[in-house]
Amino acid sequence: MEVYRVLLYNNPNIGLYARADSELLLLPNGFPAEKGRRLAELMGCSLLNMSIAGTRLLGPLLVMNRHGVLVSWMADEDELMILRDAMPGRVVERLRSRVTAVGNLLAVNDRGAVASDLLGPSEISQVEDVLDVHAERMTVAGFHQVGAVIAANNSGALIHPLASDEELSRISGALKVEDVDRGTLNGGVPFVSSGIVVNDRSALVGSKTTGPELFIVSKVFKGG
Template sequence: MDGNMEIHRVALYNNPNIGIYSRADDEFLLLPSGFPLEKGRRLADLLGSSLIEISVAGTRLLGPLSVMNRSGVLLSWMADEEELSALRRAMPGRAIERFRSRATAVGNLLAANDRGAIASSSLGAQELSQIRDVLDVEVEPMRVAGFSQVGAVIAANNLGALVHPLASDDELSRIAEVLRVRDVDRGTVNEGVPFVSSGIIANDRAVLVGSKTTGPELFIVSKVFKGG
């Protein structure tokens, strides 16, 4: 990726915590059902992705309730059959399953790209096996900055990963190794929020950040998501 990766400050529903409402990769941008279509298409165009509007468990909370990469999508166990079917129709060729876990917020327990996945240390062998099968990547359970909710404290594409500011050097090294990214760094979004995935929607072409993200925060985001 060259130095021209675009970064855009945006808000969804007048909220800078854009990551809680969305999932994205190079092919698709997922936004909540009923999101204004014209704005959704503009955001998808910024990412070079196709727009899909979907709900999970009847809610807008796509970030906490889903994880996806180019191989598959895991939805919270609360997702209903209609939502599963709609996503399977919209994303043919991807494995799309409910996460077989008592945990509701799969998106907070897993950080993944197309090359690897960091999973919460609270997940068991069967849950890790399903993650491997659906996302078709190796999975490393760990805590990051003292948190088991690794999906909340890591935001990644296939080039880099932004991590909670209290993550250790060893944790950064392990994240880089598992996700096979060129750059990993500590940072925040939206004026100091350490739960970085709440304020980022990214693929390998562009990054959308929450509207309150500051200049110094943007500098780190820009460096990380274009791979250093």
Template sequence: MAIYRYTFYKSPNIGIFVKANDRIVLVPHGFADTKSDKLAEYLQVELVHASVAGTRLLGPMAVMNNNGILLPAIAEEEEVQWLREKTHLNVERLQSKLTAVGNLIAANDKGALASRALKESGQQIQDVLGVPVHYMDIGGFVQTGSMVVGTNTGAGAHPQASEDEVRKVSEALGVPAEPLTVNGGVPFLSSGIVANTKNVVVGSLTAGPELIMMSRIFQA
């Protein structure tokens, strides 16, 4: 397993534009083939171009594990059908007025962590992603999906997460968890990390000590 530094549209905030699981990586339509191919090579997955609600912001607008993909209610029918066809996953719109579902839910194949704001959508989250759902805020923030990045081998949590919160992240996702930052101290992990059980891709500003922590957490 390896960790690679990467930029997307010359930005280290790669997680805003990309979503991945163990089989595919979603990138925006029109993104350069050479860069897309390199990203797919790093993660050892197939490449799928996509949009959500007409935007390139795939990270904040989607939740994905190896079972399914959740999109916001504003996603277009053509986008849903396209993703079903290309990924062969269970793809559904989340029945909620909240649109940045990727910022509100973190998931792997063992569990999902969701913002308390989505309690009414819990059954649908469980059905689409095929995992039990746990609700919590982290470090005083409700954007749980921004605070946690988890694979089937490990999870990183916002550096302000308490010991109890880190323990709950570990229990919910069924993997070891530790506090972490990315891109030289950014605490919102999903903005700069795209990971699966094969490899990890991080923003280009990620520092040496952060890479060491990630190697331990994700067993890279």
């Protein structure tokens, strides 16, 4: 697993602006073309420029795995069509929910999902149908925003430093990964998904991420 320290929009909170899996790196419309191509090359995947709800905040407004994509209810039809055209064979839907920040309430990989306890039965059912995984409802370290405090690929998960042993065990089981550990990014930020974009090949982390933090990232996110 290669790990690269980067800035997006001169901001180390790179997970606010991007999402990735093994096929695609999603970056906002208007992102510098050459830098976007270079980042996609580092991630070992293709590049897709897009918006959600006309914004560049892709991380909080979208989750995806190899089966499907769930976006905020605020996404417009043109944005859904861009995703469907780029991901033939995947189900792409708006999450039918009053919540906006889908990415803050779900942590997913190709094998499972951890879902906020703020999501009700009908929302969980849609998550499971679209992503074709079982979703485990829980809080982590007292936070309902499980997607903000977990970053995952198909081999591991990095989790808020105050998560309990029981929570680590549940997350490991839900995502079907063995390598789970507590950590921070960008020099102590516990909301780990804001500081990382990860797939099964590589990870981009915020430029303020320290050496000890990089060590944990490399240990947890082995090739999936």
